[in-house]
Amino acid sequence: MRAAIVGTGARAQMWAHELRQHGDLVALADTNPARLAAFQRLIAGNRSQPAPAGEAVSGHAAPASWVIAQSADVARMLAAERADVLVVCSPDATHDEHIVAGLDAGAHVITEKPMTTDAAKARRILDAQKRTAGLVTVAFNYRYHPVYAQVKQVLPRIGEISSVHFEWLLDVRHGADYFRRWHRDKAQSGGLLVHKATHHFDLINWWLGTTPEQVSAQGKLFFYGEAGRRHGYDRGYARAHGTAEAVGDPFALSLQDNPAMKALYLDAEEHDGYQRDLNVFAPGVSIEDDLAVLVRYASGATMSYHLTAFSPWEGLRIAFNGSQGRLELDLTESDHVAPGVSGAVKGHSAALHGAEAAAEQGGVSLRLRHFWQPPQDLPVATYEKTGHGGADSRMVAAIFSAASAPTATDGAWALLTGLAANESMRTQRSVRASDLLDLTEWES
Ligand SMILES: NC(=O)c1ccc[n+]([C@@H]2O[C@H](COP(=O)([O-])OP(=O)(O)OC[C@H]3O[C@@H](n4cnc5c(N)ncnc54)[C@H](O)[C@@H]3O)[C@@H](O)[C@H]2O)c1
Structure with missing residues (x-):
């Protein structure tokens, strides 16, 4: 496997590290030459800090650097470096052009979530996959979190699912970070129902084995901007x-x-001119930070979902109501934001250090409630407290094994819930997902 990455910012660091366990990382592309050079120095010898300019790369051969202006340059890179896999880590609204270029160049493409940001772009991706021999995989790492994988195993024990009540809380460190940079612009990220909730909507589709039909939503910018x-x-x-x-x-x-x-x-x-540290209250925010969504699925199940991006703690609460009982998952990623690291970036180990970070507590409870029986606290799968619970390595290993991985259609279905919710907020009406994009055309 000869892989190339386009978009060498924060997320690409995980890919550079993991890809080398499965093959060769032969090329990197970015529109910004200084970030590309810094990234090369950062991944040399798996560092958490860039090596001084000019210092030898250790461990692996240094990938070729490509400063690009457009997706045609990505196609040229793939041919010149004989890469057969393209990993797309650029901002969300640019994914489609690189995915299509990669497929047309004969590569398989792994794209970061969300697959893309609107229905027309999703259609382009699905069409390109159909006319080429390439496969698109969407990096839904949450599916590979041990606790979320356990939920998939346990759910049949409550019978047919009637409804889901799902709350996701982003704390004032992680949530705030979406308001400091390009995510704050809906045209670039699709807003949090596309950028962030695509993970959650994919989990629901996967857990329940169904797809969204009808969506209504309300949302507002309450705290930031x-x-x-x-x-x-x-x-x-x-x-x-x-x-x-x-x-x-x-x-x-x-x-x-x-x-x-x-x-x-x-x-x-x-x-x-990319400034990573904008004031979260500065003008220019076009996304929401408090969102309520109601979904009806093809299976007949319904979901009430809430996303809050300014919470004192981070984690989720979800309850499934079934014909044989109820399953409840409470997962706390951090119970508060320690004052000394509040301005740091979640998951960035160099920024979250020492006693301050350790002061934050996490925890998980998975409770099965059958009718006429006392509640049962299930032993929960062990997971790492950093790096998305170890989900990233498991996801990359699954993608490069024979295991099935999330497809472009999965990416489109997860996107559709968010797009329909955005449309519902805009029009103040309930929206049929198939009116935005009818996926039957690509599913047959
Ligand atoms: N699954 C996860 O847990 C997870 C976590 C973080 C980010 N992500 C995803 O990864 C992607 C990148 O996010 P990030 O946090 O690394 O952002 P980032 O801003 O740190 O990096 C983006 C990079 O893309 C480059 N870029 C900008 N426009 C480009 C273009 N047209 N073509 C090529 N490169 C371009 C930028 O110069 C930058 O180096 C996003 O899609 C995001 O949703 C996923």
């Missing part, structure tokens, strides 16, 4: 770097204090 200024947290600056008002602000991300983030973002700004 200009709308949130009334709550008194805004310090009135545009970006954190070089701003006195940002010092001590729990919402400020300090790029200067993190060598990897400084090299990847701050030192690369001159090429594209």
Whole structure:
């Protein structure tokens, strides 16, 4: 397997590390030459900080660097480097052009979630897959989290599923991070119901073995952006770097204090103006931070779902009501945000360190309730407390084994719930998923 990655920012680091367990990483592409160079130094010898410029790469051969302007350059790269797998890690709204270019160049494509951001782009991807020999895999790593995989195993024990009540909470560290950069622009991320909830909507489709039919939603920007200024947290600056008002602000991300983030973002700004550390209350937010969604599925099941991006703690609560009882999962990823690391980035080990991070507690409870029986607390699958519960390595291993992995159609179904919810918020009407994209055309 000869793989190439397009989009060498935060997420691509996981792929660079994992891909090398399964084959050769032969090329990297990005629109920003400084970020690409910093990324090369970052992955040399699996570092958490970039090596000094010019220092030899250890362990693996350094992949070729391609500074690209458009997806045609990705096709040229794949041919020149004889890569047969393309991993797409660029911002969400750009996935489709690289996926299609990769398929047309004869490669298999693994794309980060969400597969894309609108129905027309999803159609382009599905059409391209149909006319080429390539396969698209969507990196839904949540399916490979041991606890979520266990839910899939246990669910049949409550019989036919009638309804699901699902709440996902993003805390004021992780949730805030979507309001500091490109995710805050709906045109680039599709909003949190596409960018983030695509994981959750895919889990529901997979757990229940069904697909969404009818969706209605309400959402608003309550806490971040200009709308949130009334709550008194805004310090009135545009970006954190070089701003006195940002010092001590729990919402400020300090790029200067993190060598990897400084090299990847701050030192690369001159090429594209990408500022990673915007004030979460600065103007320009076009996404929501508080969202309520109601879905009816083809199986007849319904779901009430809520996503909150400004919670004191992070995790989820989900309950399934079935013909033979009820299954309840409560998973706390962190029970609070420790003050000393509030401005750090979740999952970024160099930024979350020491006693402060350790002060945050996690926990999980999976409770099975059968009629006329006391509740049963199920022993829960062990999972790592970092790196998405170990899901990333398991996902990459599954993709490169004979195991089945989430397909482009799975990506489109997960996307459709979010798109229909966005459309419902826009029109204030209930939306049929098939009116946006009729997937029967590609499923046959
Ligand atoms: N499954 C997960 O757990 C998970 C976690 C984080 C991110 N992601 C996904 O990974 C993707 C990347 O997110 P990130 O946090 O690494 O973002 P990022 O901003 O850190 O990196 C994106 C990179 O893409 C480059 N880029 C911008 N426009 C481009 C274009 N047109 N063509 C090629 N490259 C371009 C940027 O220069 C940057 O280097 C997103 O789709 C995101 O949803 C998934």
